[in-house]
Amino acid sequence: MTFEEKLADTIALLHKIAGEFSPAVFANSFGAEDMVITDLIAKSQAKIDIFSLDTGRLPAQTYALMQKSAEQYPSQPIKVFFPQTAATENFVNQYGINAFYESIELRKSCCQIRKIEPLKRALAGKKAWVTGLRREQSPTRTDLGNQEYDSGNGLEKFNPLIEWTEKEVWAYLRGNNVPYNALHDQHYPSIGCEPCTRAISMGEDVRAGRWWWEDPENKECGLHVKK
Secondary structure, three states: OOHHHHHHHHHHHHHHHHHHOOOEEEEOOOOHHHHHHHHHHHHHOOOOEEEEEOOOOOOHHHHHHHHHHHHHOOOOOEEEEOOOHHHHHHHHHHHOOOHHHOOHHHHHHHHHHHHHHHHHHHHOOOOEEEOOOOHHHOHHHOOOOOEEEEOOOOEEEEOOOOOOOHHHHHHHHHHOOOOOOHHHHHOOOOOOOHHHEOOOOOOOOOOOOEOOOOOHHHOOOOOOOOO
């Protein structure tokens, strides 16, 4: 399939989601793929709301892009969800500010508080959510399709860029002057919370910089794990 065909299919899918699965939302974490979808939603005028999860531990460059996106896409406001204050305070006071380095269990607990619980609030009452997942990103994503039922959240989940390559993502960003996270130019292909993300070296997997102290099979925060 050519890139032009993939692009046309992606736009058609966004319109299908807006027409058949309203209310639908797009989860924007301000990665390269998410900025492609943000631009496509804005240009296609597909009626899909956009939200983002602010974990409280994001890099400064992500906040800068959040502001830039608000300025460049005024017709597509991004609603921000934060962790519950009490839960965050309890975790930090009990285990420490950087407890996620100590075990997979504590890291997943941190993700539960800072990402998964806010996500559930963001998806409440929605019929579908859209993500920027691509199949080639990770071993945990090779069996994903462009549409599947998310039983954990009780709604349809769409991955419009599932077949896109990294090269195609960047061709779209640069060809359409779409803003992107400055960390991408510093060898950060995948960006999450600042303490859980590092730059990668030549030849490393694109997800190697996420939770780099864990095995690849564990490298998901829980947002996209099938139940």
